[in-house]
Amino acid sequence: MDKNKVIAIVNQKGGIGKTVTALNLGYALSETGKKVLLIDFDPQSSLTVCFGYDNTDNIQTTIYNLMALAIEEKSLPKMEDYIVKIGNIDLIPCNLELSAIEIALVNVMSRETVLRAIVDEIKADYDYVIIDCSPSLGMLTINALAACDSVIIPVTPQYLSAKGLELLLKSIIRVKKRINPKIEVDGILFTMYAERIKLSKEVLSIIQEAYGSHIHIFENKIPTSVKVGEANMKSKSTIEYDPKNKVSVAYREFAKEVVSL
Numbered sequence: 001m002d003k004n005k006v007i008a009i010v011n012q013k014g015g016i017g018k019t020v021t022a023l024n025l026g027y028a029l030s031e032t033g034k035k036v037l038l039i040d041f042d043p044q045s046s047l048t049v050c051f052g053y054d055n056t057d058n059i060q061t062t063i064y065n066l067m068a069l070a071i072e073e074k075s076l077p078k079m080e081d082y083i084v085k086i087g088n089i090d091l092i093p094c095n096l097e098l099s100a101i102e103i104a105l106v107n108v109m110s111r112e113t114v115l116r117a118i119v120d121e122i123k124a125d126y127d128y129v130i131i132d133c134s135p136s137l138g139m140l141t142i143n144a145l146a147a148c149d150s151v152i153i154p155v156t157p158q159y160l161s162a163k164g165l166e167l168l169l170k171s172i173i174r175v176k177k178r179i180n181p182k183i184e185v186d187g188i189l190f191t192m193y194a195e196r197i198k199l200s201k202e203v204l205s206i207i208q209e210a211y212g213s214h215i216h217i218f219e220n221k222i223p224t225s226v227k228v229g230e231a232n233m234k235s236k237s238t239i240e241y242d243p244k245n246k247v248s249v250a251y252r253e254f255a256k257e258v259v260s261l
């Protein structure tokens with residue numbers, strides 16, 4: 001194991017490609033021989049559904065169950081009892097029950113670090129642990145920020161909210177000060193980026209000007225393709241579904257950038 005790096009894919013804005021990024025980054029890394037664990041940390045469970053679960057209610061052990069155990073300071077079950085293997089990738093799945101965790105955490109001491117306690121126990125087995133976050137800055141996302149080494153922020157030109165990005169960066173700084181001093185921002189990843197559209201270029205230059213000096217902007221930008229949606233429907237990553245597609249090529253190149261960090 002060369003890295004044992006834990007990366008959270010975060011943006012409180014919904015629908016901007018977090019889950020697609022987590023899945024394709026995980027797939028691209030595993031293709032190059034890295035051992036990868038994905039954690040679905042969004043009650044919407046999109047990532048779990050991407051792995052082919054039609055009915056997430058029936059899943060035996062989810063990240064919610066593990067957190068409930070960690071809250072009670074009970075030990076975790078054996079890894080094979082909660083880690084699902086799909087091809088070369090490992091997944092800790094999720095279902096809607098995770099939405100109840102915010103309330104369960106209210107009276108818990110160290111409630112920001114419940115996920116960290118779990119991740120710390122298992123990360124030694126992986127090169128990369130990738131956490132797919134929910135579109136919020138609530139206690140779930142704070143747990144992900146507390147548990148990770150670094151953050152990747154997907155941003156879509158069409159839906160850029162400068163205020164939203166500012167709030168997200170503030171949360172990261174707060175977590176860095178109080179709970180997780182080692183956290184770094186790996187960078188901003190442009191998704192659904194259309195090179196030829198003026199808006200994309202404008203948004204890129206706005207972000208470069210505002211943040212370029214202190215936050216890395218990934219060289220590779222992810223274009224838009226209908227194959228992404230098709231792949232989702234077939235419970236596959238875009239790379240697996242259509243390896244030569246421009247989105248697949250971009251995610252592979254992006255994964256190389258991530259490895260080189």
Ligand SMILES: Nc1ncnc2c1ncn2[C@@H]1O[C@H](COP(=O)(O)OP(=O)(O)OP(=O)(O)O)[C@@H](O)[C@H]1O
Pocket residue numbers: 013014015016017018019020021042044046133134135191192222223224225226228229232247
């Ligand atoms: N590069 C792309 N090209 C075309 N469609 C894309 C691309 N990336 C994501 N999408 C589509 O956009 C939608 C949102 O993507 P995704 O689920 O990854 O976003 P998200 O940020 O995880 O959303 P949420 O915050 O709700 O979890 C999905 O329907 C997905 O198929």
Ligand SMILES: [Mg+2]
Pocket residue numbers: 018019020042046047132133
């Ligand atoms: Mg998602």
